[in-house]
Amino acid sequence: MITWRQLDAFTNEYESKLGSPVSPRYLAGPGDPRHITHALCAAGWSVPCDPLHPVIRMQSPDQQHELVFQPSAQYARQWWTVHSGHGPDRWYATFSGSTPVEIIAGLTDTLLRPEPEKEPREDLAAILTGRSWEHTTDGLGGHRIVSPDRTTVVEQRISPSMGRCGWQIEVARTHRPHAPEGRLWCASLDIRTPAHVLGSVATALSNPAPVPRPRFAIDESPHLTVGREIEISEQIVTAHQERLAAARRHRPAATAVTTTPAPSTPSVTRPPAAADHHLRHKDSL
Template sequence: MPPAEEIDGDVFVSPVYLAGSTYTGDPALRPLLDAGFHRLDDDLGNIYLSSPDQRIRVGWLPEGEDDALWRITGHEQPFAPPRWLATFDHYTPVEIVAAFTTALAEDQTHGNNTSGHGRLGTSKVETFIPLSEAGWRFSHGPYASSIQPPDRLALVTYITKRLNHHEEISDQRSKWTVSGGTSGYSSEWLGTFTTHTPAHLVAATMNRLADPAPVARYDRHLPERNRAASRITPVKPPVPSPLDIQRAAVARSRSTVARTVIPSPALVYRTTTALPATAPARRH
């Protein structure tokens, strides 16, 4: 649960894949900025980040040309075409995106170039382990494998056959799809990863997806159709420390102490000179 000073909402919601979007990019952008990524803003409100070596590009695009709010690419060389692409749409919980970008930031901090090259530091099997340990259930088909939680309101799909790289980079197809709030054939939000997306970045996303830790939201912003399946609890005010209690007691004692106010000579003068004449004088 986040510290009291970081709470931004009036309820806690779990699981995260049913919490909906906060429509802000700050929690996912901050790890990258702290890791030294360069920032560029355009006149429309879009934000573009690039790693110091120019091999990782991140776009937060509320005024983009499609429904992908986040577009993240890795390049083997600064001017080379993208090696891999990850996207998240407008409705994706920002905590899911932040798990991905935090792993990117850690690579940058430790001088790890695997993110740009798209080399796999983690096997694809290992990316499913957090979900499997959380009780998610596998389903295997001839062309794809999928895994869902017991409530069947999220879905991770992995295409087993080889895909065309150009189609993937142009966002026509994706090796991985991650969605939440799934009901029937529709979903509340969608994320995608192409074939060469480093598996440790995908694994970081899966870890947060399976994490039961609640997230803070404003009650009126929760997706209506997810409410019945979500665990929603009010945010409780922080418990005061002994020092807070002592300070409050001192403040109350000071406010109840009677004060004796001695009027100044000037006030006495103004008061006496402003009195009306005596009654006998008016009768005379």
């Protein structure tokens, strides 16, 4: 569970801090990692690692999912890795250091809920195109989906030797015909990633709602819309508390320990002393 010291540290960090709502969120910058780790902890995920080690490992209560957060001096490297499932159903997803935490949370929040019994009606491509992203396919059946501002590309390629590959997300200041220029962050989603997880990532990626960022954490991308600067401390802390409360509702109920009561010894009722004396007197007559 999240301790009061951890919550106080989160609150104190944002006290009297100025910032602005920014959109689109895929250009918002990384944000606070506790948006993810605090929510998982509130939902019952354990932290089976050395608390003094910079790498954080978290495991779901059913041991089916694992999150690894490994910060690096290079934001382009993989900071976040999710492993899920076992055996042939095992899949993974990775995100680089500058990935907005709200987008990663689109995936991790899904892992807190039971898997849907039916496949979702909309897949990743349908969700993005439904929000005005441009979708094209190549002759092999590969997909390329581009955001309206041309900064974000979501691709699934078909390799002649390996077949269909997983989904790749690449965000840059701009995409030239042959290569991105000014890469901001990237992500990889394994080919075995379930459809409902892919859909959650697509929904978070294309969510038009702005997210708050502190003043000096806002990128200067020309495609980023920055709202009026305000004191964001109360907004961020309140939203975080509500997020943790929602995560706690997915925490597995504690298993009740039932104990079998010891068999009771039958009690022997003795007659009253006066009646016992009367019977002995009767027998002697």
